[in-house]
Amino acid sequence: MIKSNLHAACLAYVQERIDACQAAIQAAQESANSETKSSAGDKYETGRAMAQNERDRNAVQLQQARQLLGELQRINPELPCDAVRPGALVRTSMGVFYLGISAGKLTVEGQDYFAVSAAAPVAVALAGKRAGEEAVFNGRKIRVEAVE
Template sequence: MLQLKQKLYNACLSYVQSRINTTQQAINTAQQAGKDDTKSSAGDKYETGREMAQQEENRNVAQLNEANKLKVALNFINPTHTSPLAEAGSLIFTNKGNFYLSISAGTLNVDGQVYFAVSPASPIGLQLKGKRRGDEFSLNGHLYSIQNII
């Protein structure tokens, strides 16, 4: 089971690295677009193009910062650690699905099984944190029963 947690951890790392790479590429493209814009006789057009490129770059920098925050959050998780309480890094099996309490990375397919990577700060993450095997909780009208925690 620890191998499974390691695979989920690696899948989250891959997700974050992909976001970082994509965003960095978009920043580079926006920077190049701003540099490539040549001043024409219509000065306003030039300034508008540069401003749009700058705004795009700013949006991408914000996304890059968010992706880096996810990477930092993952750095605090030890995939080999186990606890009877659900905490960051826990793999939680419920009657409504399997959750990896880590970062919000969406659905992960590992070894043919579906897992949901959720942040401890998300609504379901807040419900899961601190729970033990056998505990139940209700979220959005659904009753979740914790079957196992690794």
């Protein structure tokens, strides 16, 4: 149940990013469209170039958010995990991690969790570990207490 709620929170996080990028792209497009050619042609061209740069930057961020969405869609939070891998909920001596995407700290049902990608350094250190095993991360031992 918790994994499903964490997965849903990650999906909501990505959807918010997608929506924000799309809104920013639309705003930049409207800004470029509203630029009127004046006698100072350079000002017009500069405004249009700035709007184009803004659109391009937001298009890159939108593509990244869509890639995150794709990563999440490949994870089935209903599958049980007995080792640390994408989709696992990992309780450790350092905190509780959900391996999905890097969404940072999420609070679900009153408890804090850290959503990290499988490529995050802590996830790499824990990869393949099972409950009761230890890993070293940043020179500190981390004990895996449970994997769900």
